[in-house]
Amino acid sequence: MSIQVQSKMPSVGTTIFTVMADLLKQYPDVIGLSQGAPNFMLAPEMMDSVYKAMQAGHNQYAPMIGIEPLRQRMVEKIEHLYGHRYDVDNEITIMPSASEAIYSSIASLVHSGDEIICFEPGFDSYIPIIQLQGAIPVIVELKAPKFDIDWDQVKSLISPKTRMIILNSPHNPTGRILTESDIDALMVLTENTNIIILSDEVYEHMVFDEEPHRSMSRYPSLAARSIVVTSFGKTYQVTGWRVGCCVAPAELMEQIRLVHQFLMFSANTPIQYALAEVLERPDLYLKLGEFFERKRDILIQGIEGSRFEVIPSKGGFFQLLKFDHFMPCSDMDMVKYLITEVGVGAIPVGAFYSQPRDTGLIRLTFARDDETLRIGAERLKNA
Ligand SMILES: Cc1ncc(COP(=O)(O)O)c(C=O)c1O
Structure with a gap:
């Protein structure tokens, strides 16, 4: 049987x-x-940094929230690029991949019956994770060929049960990026609500045609309700290293960490030390x-x-x-x-x-x- x-x-x-x-x-x-997943080789000094960290004995569990030098450098980087200063102890967590950051964010903050606005086409993990929580994905279709967001439709779908909006810019698979008018619409729609924004920004540094990356961290009223997810794997073309990061206001981050501690607990230790060193070179991501x-x-x-x-x-x-x-x-x-x-x-x-x-x-x-x-x-x- x-x-x-x-x-x-x-x-x-x-x-x-x-x-x-x-x-x-x-x-x-x-x-x-x-x-x-890029097919080209990473900078040799990045490999040296990992080896150096292993030789220095950084081979056991890292702290659950990530090693301090990496959190510190990420906080500085985000402040420099987007103008928002996150608290290094309470508002940033180094994650074993952006995927885990997305999972922990949704699993910790979304309750059964909550409605989550997400866009299709879109990265394939969001909706199954929402459904695993017993929550309801409320889908807004992005229509070809421009794949613009229909904010009137988003507005019509917001209800007292709306808990989260999931955004992804630059967008996989369409390559669309958020515009200034998207940001204006988002600010108006979320003002005076309890809606959390989960902003998947794993391609933050790959923005073309002299456009800026419009991170939620740039806009104080949005940063105050946003979880911003990034991926060292994408930024440094080392997707197999499985290491990402998320930043959020302390009250959101506290909840995210409750799930993260029981999911993976912490990210790969020697790689965190290597990344802390690599972050000293902004040219690599700029x-x-x-x-x-x-x-x-x-x-x-x-x-x-x-x-x-x-x-x-x-x-x-x-x-x-x-x-x-x-x-x-x-x-x-x-x-x-x-x-x-x-x-x-x-x-x-x-x-x-x-x-x-x-x-x-x-x-x-x-x-x-x-x-x-x-x-x-x-x-x-x-x-
Ligand atoms: C939009 C988007 N979000 C998240 C991820 C996952 O990133 P990571 O490899 O850091 O888990 C990917 C990977 O392809 C992606 O395209």
């Missing part, structure tokens, strides 16, 4: 990123532009906008003359391409065709919806070395 299991996540399958990574293993010659903008442009220029239509990306690691005007098939069929016939790996944008659908769009990452991008783009011209 097999054991009876009642799934707590009956509508959730394996994440598309794992599905695609497994599929690509069968096609070793494919240029993988699917997962948002140049990222320019660095990834150039990569976006290599990809876009490379596919010029192909049948794809480019949906402009203003930030992050990703570029959307429209295909349904020349190949009216499902997103998944298009991705399979690209892998088997064209030799390029991509992600179907329909996978970024809680009810997967066909969007006529694929997502490519440009977090790749230039040569890989050029070869991938050349192949896409044959699609």
Whole structure:
């Protein structure tokens, strides 16, 4: 007799990123532009810093909230960039990934029956985490090709049960960034409410075309109700190091830590020491906008003359391409065709919806070395 299991996540399958990574293993010659994990090497001094920290004996549990030098430097960095000073002991926690920060934030602050406003397409973890709490995702659709937020619709969906709004800028998968008028609308809608903003800013340094990153930390009235999540993995192109960070007002952070202490307790110790050292070099993150903008442009220029239509990306690691005007098939069929016939790996944008659908769009990452991008783009011209 097999054991009876009642799934707590009956509508959730394996994440598309794992599905695609497994599929690509069968096609070793494919240029993988699917997962948002850079394929280039990190600065050698970063590896030296980790080794040095291990040799210095930093190999046991780190403090639950993160090591002091890293919290201190992050607080200084955020103040320098966005003008808001978080308290180093009570308003910042180093997390074992942005993913854990998102989980701990939702699990600690959202109650059963609460309504959470989130946007689709969107990063795939938010809605399952909301549902695990017995809370209700209230979904606002971002419509192609601009994927702008319809704030009138958001307003119409706010109710006394609304507990949280989840924002992500730069946005995965669309590459859209928050504008000044989004910020104005958000301020008006949340004023005098008890709504918490969970702001996923893991791509904060990859903003293009001379636009600023509009962090919630820039705006005092929003910072006062926001949890801002960032990822060292994305910033330093070391996604496998699994280390992130979140900042929030003390009353929110106190709750987040209650979950974090029983989930992972603390983040990797030697890597925290290495990051504290690396943060002394702002050039490493300040140049990222320019660095990834150039990569976006290599990809876009490379596919010029192909049948794809480019949906402009203003930030992050990703570029959307429209295909349904020349190949009216499902997103998944298009991705399979690209892998088997064209030799390029991509992600179907329909996978970024809680009810997967066909969007006529694929997502490519440009977090790749230039040569890989050029070869991938050349192949896409044959699609
Ligand atoms: C929008 C968004 N949020 C969060 C994450 C997770 O970041 P981390 O790797 O630090 O868990 C990702 C990773 O792809 C992402 O794209």
